[in-house]
Amino acid sequence: MFLRVTDVVAGYRSGPDILNGLSLDIEEGRTYCIIGPNGAGKSTLLKVIAGILAPRQGSIRFRDEEVGGLRPDELLARGICFVPQDPSLFPKMTVRQNLVMGAFLEKDKNVVKERTEEIFEQFPLLAERANQAAGTLSGGQQQILLMGRALMIRPRLMMVDEPSLGLAPQAADQVFETIAGLNGRGITVLLVEQSVERGLNVSDWAFVLDLGRKVFEGPATEILADPRIGELYMGKAPTIE
Amino acid sequence: MIQTLILGVLLGGVYALMASGLTLLFGVMRIVNLAHGAFMVVAAYIAFFLFTELGVDPFVSLVVTMPTMFLIGVVVYRTLFPRLEGSDRYSEMTVLLTFGLALIIEGILGYVFTGIFRSTNPSYNTDAFLIGDLFIPKGQLYGSVASLVLILALWLFLNHTKTGYAITALTQNRTAAQIVGVNVLRTSTISFGIGMALAGAAGSLLSYLFTFFPGQHWQWIALLLSLIVLGGLGSLAGAVVGSLLLAVLAAFVSQWLGSTWSPLTFYLALFAILLVRPQGLFGEKEAV
Numbered sequence: 230m231f232l233r234v235t236d237v238v239a240g241y242r243s244g245p246d247i248l249n250g251l252s253l254d255i256e257e258g259r260t261y262c263i264i265g266p267n268g269a270g271k272s273t274l275l276k277v278i279a280g281i282l283a284p285r286q287g288s289i290r291f292r293d294e295e296v297g298g299l300r301p302d303e304l305l306a307r308g309i310c311f312v313p314q315d316p317s318l319f320p321k322m323t324v325r326q327n328l329v330m331g332a333f334l335e336k337d338k339n340v341v342k343e344r345t346e347e348i349f350e351q352f353p354l355l356a357e358r359a360n361q362a363a364g365t366l367s368g369g370q371q372q373i374l375l376m377g378r379a380l381m382i383r384p385r386l387m388m389v390d391e392p393s394l395g396l397a398p399q400a401a402d403q404v405f406e407t408i409a410g411l412n413g414r415g416i417t418v419l420l421v422e423q424s425v426e427r428g429l430n431v432s433d434w435a436f437v438l439d440l441g442r443k444v445f446e447g448p449a450t451e452i453l454a455d456p457r458i459g460e461l462y463m464g465k466a467p468t469i470e
Numbered sequence: 471m472i473q474t475l476i477l478g479v480l481l482g483g484v485y486a487l488m489a490s491g492l493t494l495l496f497g498v499m500r501i502v503n504l505a506h507g508a509f510m511v512v513a514a515y516i517a518f519f520l521f522t523e524l525g526v527d528p529f530v531s532l533v534v535t536m537p538t539m540f541l542i543g544v545v546v547y548r549t550l551f552p553r554l555e556g557s558d559r560y561s562e563m564t565v566l567l568t569f570g571l572a573l574i575i576e577g578i579l580g581y582v583f584t585g586i587f588r589s590t591n592p593s594y595n596t597d598a599f600l601i602g603d604l605f606i607p608k609g610q611l612y613g614s615v616a617s618l619v620l621i622l623a624l625w626l627f628l629n630h631t632k633t634g635y636a637i638t639a640l641t642q643n644r645t646a647a648q649i650v651g652v653n654v655l656r657t658s659t660i661s662f663g664i665g666m667a668l669a670g671a672a673g674s675l676l677s678y679l680f681t682f683f684p685g686q687h688w689q690w691i692a693l694l695l696s697l698i699v700l701g702g703l704g705s706l707a708g709a710v711v712g713s714l715l716l717a718v719l720a721a722f723v724s725q726w727l728g729s730t731w732s733p734l735t736f737y738l739a740l741f742a743i744l745l746v747r748p749q750g751l752f753g754e755k756e757a758v
Contacts, residue, residue: 242556281648302651310649317646319639330639333632334651378650 230290231257231417232278232386237287237297239270239277246285247273249441255386260411260418262428262449264458265438271421272314274438275388278419279311280304291386306334308385312375314394314421320364324355327363327374331381341381348377352407369400376407380414387411388419393427405431429453473604474721480607482717483614484675488690489697489709490621491668497641497704498661500561501551504568506669506694507687508575513539513673514682515583521590521677528590528678529616535670543666546571547659572687579684589681613675620671621710624664628706637661641704693733696740702753711751 232255239248248270255261263271276282278289280301289297296304301311319327328348332341349356352373358366363374372392379387389408393401401424409431411418422428429435429449437445437458445452452458492506513535520526520534550571554563595609628634636657639647648654676682676690697716701708716739724732743750 242558279649281645300653301648302653305649305651313645313649315645317643317649319642319646321642322638330635330650333636333639382651 231255231292232419233288233290234274234278235288235290237274237277237289238285239273239282239287240285241273241282247441248277248284250287251438251442252287253436253443253446255417255419257385257417258412258415259433260408260420260431262425262432262435263419263421263438264425264428264435264452265444268440269438270441271438272390273441275311275313275390275419275421278304279309279388281311281313302334305382305384308383310379310382310384310387312379312387312389312392314391316371318363318371318374318378320362322363323360324363324366324374325359327378328355328381331378334382344381344383348380351380352377367400369396369403372396372400372404373407376404384416386417386419388421390421391423392420393422393424401427425458426453474725475718476604476606477610478718478721479714480610480614481721482714483617484610484672484679485693485697485713485717486710487617487620487668487675488672489694489701489713490624490706491665491672492694493698493701493704493706493709494624494637494661494668495665496698497706498637499551499564499640499658501564501662502561502568502695503665504565504691505572505575505687506568506665507690508572508579509539509542509666509669510673510676510690511579511682511684511687512542512575513670514677515579515588515673516670517674517677518588518590521592527592528674529612531674531677532616532671535674536667537670539670539673540663540667543663544659546666547662551658551662552655572691576684576687583684585683585685587681587683588677590678592678595678609678613679616671616675620668621706624668625706627664633657633660637664689733693736696736699740699750700743702750705750705752708750708752 235252236250237248238246238250240246251270251274263274265271273282277284280299280303283298287297288295291307291309296307319330322330325345328345329341332344335341349359354370355374355377358370363371366374392404392408396404405427408418408420420428420432429452432449435447435449435452436443488510492503495501495503516535516538517528517531520531521528550567554560554567557563594612597608599606599608628638636647636652639650639652640654640657644654697712698709700716701712716736719739720732720735723735
């Protein structure tokens, strides 16, 4: 199994448990969307897998190795990267410097240079702003830079938390276009997205969480068509029979 | 007028070195290290011992005080600070912790060295360059040049080495630094060590530029806090500019109103900057 999360319990500092024995399996090369109400533990799950938050109980196995409780840099070295919803750029560094920081663990300077140029080729808007401070970019541009920075390490698993949060529809489209192309590069994607419909549209499979547990899972297309999910998470009017 | 300006600038250079370690620790780890002055005084005693017992010049003593204080910093950080990491009031807890640390250091120094005023007295400390009517004290000139060289070395280290990038990344965004693979504990430990090494260097210079005694660190930390608040907490450039500005201002106040009023300059400037521009000259407003 690519990633197996088993009975994970986690919470913040001395606070209550947010994840209450959550289990799920992720196969390689697919895109997964996690949906659920506020407080269900969606972002917390990503933070635990990324090593930002240590699990209190349970196991996280990545490619048959126990990785629960490892530091973020140790997980990144194994190809697990995380794009959080909070502003996580280095605002005073330029776009280019932010990209270079994305390959912080890479020792070969030439490799870093090559990858930076690759990212600039893929995202011309970043190339145009290479020497601009990251803090001065628009929300959409910052999100693209975050994705570009995450790609610098050539990840195996990319976890993206609320990528369209606060973005104009056009900028969000651009971000989702990028996410949709990640599987083609051999990257498995675990996505948390407030716009459930948009998230499910780019995903193969979805997990529904509630109160820190998985309550349902299935193919994204089926969940998208399920009227109960529509009522609960997409703001659709209930069907009267 | 020019004479006063020169003396102010020379002293400001040394203050900048003293403040740089303090502002680095705040920038990287949000630690207000109230023990910074006490660590400077510890280094001053090391330099004093080396000078009086072994005849080692205060500048040569830098090769002892800097690594020694770096190691002390590493041990102190790894022993005490990670325990506070989980606290919701991390910054406040570090203030209390370093306050306690300063008291302990003062107590130990007082027990070992008593409260007698000390100072090393290398030959250049009573000598001066005379350029026309201008009088440039050699000790202050050497101290200021050494300080600026060390600050330049710190700047080069921060901007041209991998560890320096990691420190800069932590200063700008801790979560982002974690996400790109910066080992936060290791980088924080190195930063604390560097901050202490700078306090060590400052102590070596302090040992001959000023007299010192165990309880004097309170005066130093009060002065240094006013410098880094003026410059902008966490900003190295701010620490340098703030130090030069206030030292020059204090030199003029001393000339015009008398030396009694000179120390007051720093505290009045502290109040003024907090009222007018609380983020300091080079700081940025924090989002509420």
